[in-house]
Amino acid sequence: MIYSRAARHFDFLLLAIAAGLVAYGGILIYSAHLSAYPDGVDLGHPLTKQIMFACLGLGITLFVAWLDYRIFGQMAVGLYASAVLMLVAVLFIGDSVYGSRRWFTLAGQQIQASEVAKLFVIVALARYLADRQPRIQEVQVFLISLVMAAVPAGLVLVEPDMGTAMVFGAVWVGMVLMAGVPPKHVLVLVGLAVSLIPFALIVVLGDYQRERIHLFFDPNSDPLGGGFNILQAENAIGSGGLFGRGLTEGTQTQLDFLQTSTTDYIFAVLGEELGFLGAVLLLALFTALLFRGIRAATLSRDHFGRLIATGIVIMILFQVFINIAVNIRLVPVTGIPLPFVSQGGSSLLMLFAAIGLLEGIVLRHRPIEF
Amino acid sequence: MGPFREHRRWRSAKPKVERDRAGRSPGAFALLRAIIILMFGALTLQLINLQVIQGDEYKQRAEINALREIPLPSSRGLIFDRNGQPLVQNSARFSAAIVPGDLPKRGEAAVYRLLSNVLNVPVEEIDQKVREGAKGQGEYSPAVIKDDIDRDAALILMELAPYAPGLQVITEPSRRYLSGSLLSHVLGYTGPISAEEHAELGDEGYLIQDFIGKSGVESQYESILRGKPGKKLIEVDAGGRELKVISERRPIDGSNLVLSIDLDLQRKAAEVLSEYAGASDNAAAAVMDVKTGELLAMVSQPGFDNNIFSGPLSSESLAALVDSPGKPLVNHLIADRYAPGSTFKTIVGAGALQEGVAAPWTTITSRGYITVENEFDPNVVYVYPDWAPLGALDFYGGIAMSSNVYFYYLAGGKSDEGFRGLGEDKVAQYARAFGFGEPTGVDLPGESPGLVPDSAWKEEAIGEPWTLGDTYNFGIGQGYVAATPLQVLTAISAMANGGDLLTPRVVKEFQDSHGKTLVSPEPALRNQVPIDDQNMGTLRAAMRQSVTAGVAKNAAVAGVEVAGKTGTAEFGPRLSNGKYETHGWFVGFAPYNDPQIAIVVFVQRGSGGNDASPAAAKILDFYFNGPRLAQQVDRP
Numbered sequence A: 001m002i003y004s005r006a007a008r009h010f011d012f013l014l015l016a017i018a019a020g021l022v023a024y025g026g027i028l029i030y031s032a033h034l035s036a037y038p039d040g041v042d043l044g045h046p047l048t049k050q051i052m053f054a055c056l057g058l059g060i061t062l063f064v065a066w067l068d069y070r071i072f073g074q075m076a077v078g079l080y081a082s083a084v085l086m087l088v089a090v091l092f093i094g095d096s097v098y099g100s101r102r103w104f105t106l107a108g109q110q111i112q113a114s115e116v117a118k119l120f121v122i123v124a125l126a127r128y129l130a131d132r133q134p135r136i137q138e139v140q141v142f143l144i145s146l147v148m149a150a151v152p153a154g155l156v157l158v159e160p161d162m163g164t165a166m167v168f169g170a171v172w173v174g175m176v177l178m179a180g181v182p183p184k185h186v187l188v189l190v191g192l193a194v195s196l197i198p199f200a201l202i203v204v205l206g207d208y209q210r211e212r213i214h215l216f217f218d219p220n221s222d223p224l225g226g227g228f229n230i231l232q233a234e235n236a237i238g239s240g241g242l243f244g245r246g247l248t249e250g251t252q253t254q255l256d257f258l259q260t261s262t263t264d265y266i267f268a269v270l271g272e273e274l275g276f277l278g279a280v281l282l283l284a285l286f287t288a289l290l291f292r293g294i295r296a297a298t299l300s301r302d303h304f305g306r307l308i309a310t311g312i313v314i315m316i317l318f319q320v321f322i323n324i325a326v327n328i329r330l331v332p333v334t335g336i337p338l339p340f341v342s343q344g345g346s347s348l349l350m351l352f353a354a355i356g357l358l359e360g361i362v363l364r365h366r367p368i369e370f
Numbered sequence B: 001m002g003p004f005r006e007h008r009r010w011r012s013a014k015p016k017v018e019r020d021r022a023g024r025s026p027g028a029f030a031l032l033r034a035i036i037i038l039m040f041g042a043l044t045l046q047l048i049n050l051q052v053i054q055g056d057e058y059k060q061r062a063e064i065n066a067l068r069e070i071p072l073p074s075s076r077g078l079i080f081d082r083n084g085q086p087l088v089q090n091s092a093r094f095s096a097a098i099v100p101g102d103l104p105k106r107g108e109a110a111v112y113r114l115l116s117n118v119l120n121v122p123v124e125e126i127d128q129k130v131r132e133g134a135k136g137q138g139e140y141s142p143a144v145i146k147d148d149i150d151r152d153a154a155l156i157l158m159e160l161a162p163y164a165p166g167l168q169v170i171t172e173p174s175r176r177y178l179s180g181s182l183l184s185h186v187l188g189y190t191g192p193i194s195a196e197e198h199a200e201l202g203d204e205g206y207l208i209q210d211f212i213g214k215s216g217v218e219s220q221y222e223s224i225l226r227g228k229p230g231k232k233l234i235e236v237d238a239g240g241r242e243l244k245v246i247s248e249r250r251p252i253d254g255s256n257l258v259l260s261i262d263l264d265l266q267r268k269a270a271e272v273l274s275e276y277a278g279a280s281d282n283a284a285a286a287v288m289d290v291k292t293g294e295l296l297a298m299v300s301q302p303g304f305d306n307n308i309f310s311g312p313l314s315s316e317s318l319a320a321l322v323d324s325p326g327k328p329l330v331n332h333l334i335a336d337r338y339a340p341g342s343t344f345k346t347i348v349g350a351g352a353l354q355e356g357v358a359a360p361w362t363t364i365t366s367r368g369y370i371t372v373e374n375e376f377d378p379n380v381v382y383v384y385p386d387w388a389p390l391g392a393l394d395f396y397g398g399i400a401m402s403s404n405v406y407f408y409y410l411a412g413g414k415s416d417e418g419f420r421g422l423g424e425d426k427v428a429q430y431a432r433a434f435g436f437g438e439p440t441g442v443d444l445p446g447e448s449p450g451l452v453p454d455s456a457w458k459e460e461a462i463g464e465p466w467t468l469g470d471t472y473n474f475g476i477g478q479g480y481v482a483a484t485p486l487q488v489l490t491a492i493s494a495m496a497n498g499g500d501l502l503t504p505r506v507v508k509e510f511q512d513s514h515g516k517t518l519v520s521p522e523p524a525l526r527n528q529v530p531i532d533d534q535n536m537g538t539l540r541a542a543m544r545q546s547v548t549a550g551v552a553k554n555a556a557v558a559g560v561e562v563a564g565k566t567g568t569a570e571f572g573p574r575l576s577n578g579k580y581e582t583h584g585w586f587v588g589f590a591p592y593n594d595p596q597i598a599i600v601v602f603v604q605r606g607s608g609g610n611d612a613s614p615a616a617a618k619i620l621d622f623y624f625n626g627p628r629l630a631q632q633v634d635r636p
Helices: A002-009 A012-032 A046-066 A070-074 A076-093 A113-131 A139-158 A162-179 A183-195 A197-204 A207-217 A228-240 A266-299 A303-327 A345-363 B009-019 B026-053 B055-066 B108-119 B123-137 B151-163 B180-187 B195-204 B216-220 B222-226 B263-276 B306-310 B315-323 B341-355 B395-400 B404-412 B424-433 B455-461 B468-475 B485-496 B533-549 B608-624 B626-634
Strands: A095-097 A100-106 A109-112 B067-072 B088-098 B143-149 B167-177 B190-192 B211-213 B230-236 B242-249 B256-259 B283-289 B295-301 B364-366 B369-373 B381-385 B391-393 B500-502 B507-511 B517-519 B525-528 B563-571 B581-590 B597-603
Touching: A012 A046, A012 A266, A012 A345, A046 A345, A070 A076, A070 A113, A076 A100, A076 A113, A076 A139, A100 A113, A109 A113, A109 A345, A113 A139, A113 A162, A113 A303, A113 A345, A139 A162, A139 A183, A162 A183, A162 A303, A162 B026, A183 A197, A228 A266, A228 B026, A228 B055, A266 A303, A266 A345, A266 B026, A303 A345, A303 B026, B026 B055, B055 B067, B067 B242, B088 B108, B088 B123, B088 B151, B108 B123, B108 B143, B108 B151, B108 B167, B123 B143, B143 B151, B151 B167, B167 B180, B167 B211, B167 B306, B180 B216, B180 B263, B180 B295, B180 B306, B190 B306, B211 B216, B211 B222, B216 B222, B263 B283, B263 B295, B263 B597, B263 B608, B283 B485, B283 B608, B341 B395, B341 B404, B341 B424, B341 B468, B341 B485, B341 B533, B341 B563, B341 B581, B341 B608, B364 B404, B369 B404, B369 B468, B381 B404, B381 B468, B391 B395, B395 B404, B395 B533, B404 B424, B404 B468, B424 B468, B485 B500, B485 B533, B485 B563, B485 B581, B485 B597, B533 B563, B533 B581, B563 B608, B581 B608, B597 B608, B608 B626
Parallel strands: none
Antiparallel strands: A095 A100, A100 A109, B067 B230, B088 B143, B088 B167, B190 B211, B230 B242, B256 B507, B283 B295, B283 B597, B364 B391, B369 B381, B500 B525, B507 B517, B563 B581, B581 B597
16 A cells, blocks of 8 residues: 555655755765775775765665654654764764764764754654644743754754754744744844854854854965865865866866865865856755755645654755855855765765655655555 | 653644644745745855856966976086186085974974984074064974084984974075185175065076075176076975976076186285285285286185185174275275376376377486475475486386386476476376276176276366376376276286287186087277387386386296386375385286286285285296196106
8 A cells, every 4th residue: 555655645856856966966076086086986985985875865765754754753752862862972972073073983884963963853843843733822832942952052062063053043943933933932032142142252152163253254364274175165166167167177176175075065076167057056956855845844744744844944955055155155164064965974864864754744645545 | 851741642632733734824835935045046146256257267266276386496507717627516505494383283392302303402492493483484484493504414304304294404505615715706606685686686587595696706697607497387286296297497507607717826826915915904916818808817815715605604704704904805806996006107108108208218317306386386395206316217217117206207297397298188098098997897796997087087076176296196106096906907918918908807618517618708809009019119128127127126037028017006194204005016917028918916005016026926937937847747
């Protein structure tokens, strides 16, 4: 029964777009690694690993889609607890990379705790807000949901990982508004947050973040140090022009002027080698993906499903926006991968699980017909 | 558990939720879609700005980013004496430096210790120099810890550099002058290019760290010695490693110079000069080929070791060089001017013969002085002395005995006796014809033009009218007239060779780096002196008589007929005994019948007859007799 239903309602387009983005990323990863792996792709090549993760991800999508997503609602408490636990643990046993603790190693694999936590927190928030539908106007519900999002966001901020913390914030705002919380609550909170910015700049932000904000406004103050990446990424993207310099032809990429060119700065590779048209193609793919995500939300039979879909859409939207905005110097540097495109196992598996959730919501968009 | 308190009620709530399915406003989703379009639109706008509008600019920047221009220095030409003896060597000078910004964050102490062990410099001193350097020139400029370290230490440090971040060994090209102070004025030296020189020569590819000739032939022939530095354009990765050469222009090495200087003669002249310089602050001697203008020896004392400019030079030792009374950095042969004294009588004599003021038989009697009455007040009488009451003298005697009275008559005349002299204008005219009053054009920098006075000059410079007394003083090379020893030498050389005033030179030929001759400059004639051969002959005979039977007897050399003229020129303030200090001069040529070389000897404090003349004799003796004997010993 389930298979025939799958055949009818499964959103093949959604999965195809996701797979297309991974393939697009694969091409860029290959190009960016050309100078380090000039002999082509073999088993040790990062692209091979990325493809393996993508295949695994595909399996996860199908598995999660096959499960009734409401199962995750029942597991929400456990998921939320384990998300917080992971985020705490990573601060103590995590591997420090580029001055922040985001990864821990499990069975030889590096796992980025915040990637897994994002999805778990979305599920937990969806569950809580769905349960509170009758009392959704109450301030108490609003505040508890805020604490639920603020705890993991705060932990991520301590790592420090400003970008992911912002994603948590955006996801929470989107979900509570979608759940029916009065917008004025959110407005008051946002107003409060804005008025606290000066305080935050002085007290809460570490030297690390202040330095990054300073460099955003004046990367030339340290062109060979902290400002190097900012300037070189800008150079790379700008030099791509309309049509790009051609795949594997970008000097900024091929001569290693870009750091982390397969993760946080993969968009700079795309901008340089494939140009404005390549970038527009990427944005078109993301737009299509996100619209398919919204479609899942609209089709959802229940609040829980709709809120999960909304959370996932906003999560992906913000990651894409922040990543690209950092690359083209619209916002200060904050390390965040480009969904589906950047090299990285944790992120990819989490995203495929998210696609699985969306598929699950679409598959069950009407009462089961026995 | 807090937020999930109502967990159990969830199942029962399910049907309600399902009923609610289409309940929420589709407006929320439309808003979400709009937000997506808006956010991606913002990104697209910035992308258009970067890629489409400013794309070309960024493309250029990215290209510059990956390209580096690497200078390929050319090796500086070498310098040899006329017999092929090398005078300079190219070598390298090393200094140890630390780039403060490249030091490991917490490991700088290890780098300091390592450097301290190799260089024997205390760690505290290194630390201090690094701090000062970082403060003064910034984090990424190397702070020199020790300058001019020896080669072994430099090699050790170069080996260690990869393990000691921040450590840098700076290598600079350096010139070693093999003859030390002997040729310092001729060769000159090289030094770091100054900001002004760089601004002036920047177009020729000089870099701010380049060395450039600062004096002597090093400066005069800078462009020839330097050659043409090349450069290559390479593509580099972000770490600065060379990936491929895009274009390359090979450097063209500088040409070698062969000087006209004979190092052995130069050494002998320096030796002799030291012997006879006595209490002089300085002294000079030069020997010139009268047919070509080539300078065979060119000594200015005191000298200096030009190697000191290849290393770090403290401001104290530089000040000592500059302030020393003998002015060692000055080439006194060309850069300083002196009263030529009686050597100038040769020129007045030549002019007088040519103008018919005097003939070889013109006889004038010296009673030891002449007197001149003041034009306006006959009671005021000026006395112009001779150095002795020499009695009746013909032209030969006048030169040979160096009679002042004789030349007072020739220059200024004696109106009460009806003797018409040349007059100051003619004296000046002949002085200029023999090259006085303008640089000789020798191929060395810093030449003084000397001074040939006349009435117009005196009016302007002193503000007084020219007097007869001025003409008398002019006639014996005193008063305002001033010349460099090299000017006197070229004038004598013209008398020796029959009237060709040649441009003196120290470079005989240019060779490529394999020793092949590229160019041998021809003798350069400046001026044909307007004196008839017959009169020149008379002048030469008079100068010959000066050595055989006159005041220049000390210049005589066995086996060679020397002709010449002494000079003992008063200078400075009158001393307590009523006399003046004197410069001692000798100028002459040899052999008398077939002149080959001319010589000038100048001692700043001394006498022409007793100091300059015997010094000249020893140098001439070495030239004509010394090398010949040496050759006989060399060839069995």
